[in-house]
Amino acid sequence: MDPYVVQQNIRRFQDMLDQARDPAEREKLSRMIDREQAQLEQAVQKKTDNSERS
Numbered sequence: 001m002d003p004y005v006v007q008q009n010i011r012r013f014q015d016m017l018d019q020a021r022d023p024a025e026r027e028k029l030s031r032m033i034d035r036e037q038a039q040l041e042q043a044v045q046k047k048t049d050n051s052e053r054s
Contacts, residue, residue, distance in 0.1 A: 001039060001043060002043070003040055003043045003044060003047070006036050006039050006040040006043060007040065009036045010033055010036045010037060010040070013029050013032050013033045013036065014033060016029055017029040017030065017033065
């Protein structure tokens with residue numbers, strides 16, 4: 001996935017997290033943010049790997 005899209009998702013989830021009152025909802029959003037950040041790191045790593053091969 002495009003790193004820009006992942007960053008937009010993270011920002012959106014963080015905004016939702018700031019507004020969430022329910023602890024269960026906050027936990028779910030925290031996990032979603034963690035998952036998106038992991039995807040972002042993978043995308044950046046993959047891009048780095050590809051540019052090193054070139």
